[in-house]
Amino acid sequence: MAKFARKRGKDSPAISTASLPDIIFMLLFFFMVVTVMRDATIMVDVVTPKATELDKLEKKSLVNYIYVGKPKEKYQTKAGTNARMQLGDKFATLSDIPLFLEKHRTKINEGQRGGIKTSLRVDEDVTMGIVSDIKTALRKAGQLLINYSAKPKTE
Numbered sequence: 001m002a003k004f005a006r007k008r009g010k011d012s013p014a015i016s017t018a019s020l021p022d023i024i025f026m027l028l029f030f031f032m033v034v035t036v037m038r039d040a041t042i043m044v045d046v047v048t049p050k051a052t053e054l055d056k057l058e059k060k061s062l063v064n065y066i067y068v069g070k071p072k073e074k075y076q077t078k079a080g081t082n083a084r085m086q087l088g089d090k091f092a093t094l095s096d097i098p099l100f101l102e103k104h105r106t107k108i109n110e111g112q113r114g115g116i117k118t119s120l121r122v123d124e125d126v127t128m129g130i131v132s133d134i135k136t137a138l139r140k141a142g143q144l145l146i147n148y149s150a151k152p153k154t155e
Helices: 020-034 075-079 094-106 111-113 130-139
Strands: 063-071 084-087 091-092 118-121 146-148
Touching: 020 111, 063 075, 063 091, 063 130, 084 094, 091 094, 118 130
Parallel strands: 063 118, 118 146
Antiparallel strands: 063 084, 084 091
């Protein structure tokens, strides 16, 4: 009869970690390329109203965002406590809207300029008078595609 001897002292081979740094750097570069940085720091509190009929924006690169709401606490000493409009990274007035739209138009290809939309992110407590003033200023500046941001209504 044959004798079977147990092999002692031999473990399974260790997993090679030579390619681990390559994998980590590939993941790092992937996330660096894919990550999109926020364009503007939001300086107003915006709680968007709820709605039932919603559409998604197709090309977000063609969208201007106008934020309207009460300034956040750290900006209230400079901007006050009443509802304010924010264009880009600063508080603005209605007379600043045409320049803001023109700066955005120059960054976009001429063939796509007809698809530029303005999205109004308005706090639900803001009066409609401010919103209608903004819409009038947008109309005078030639911006006719307007979108209202809202959250889906849960039933």
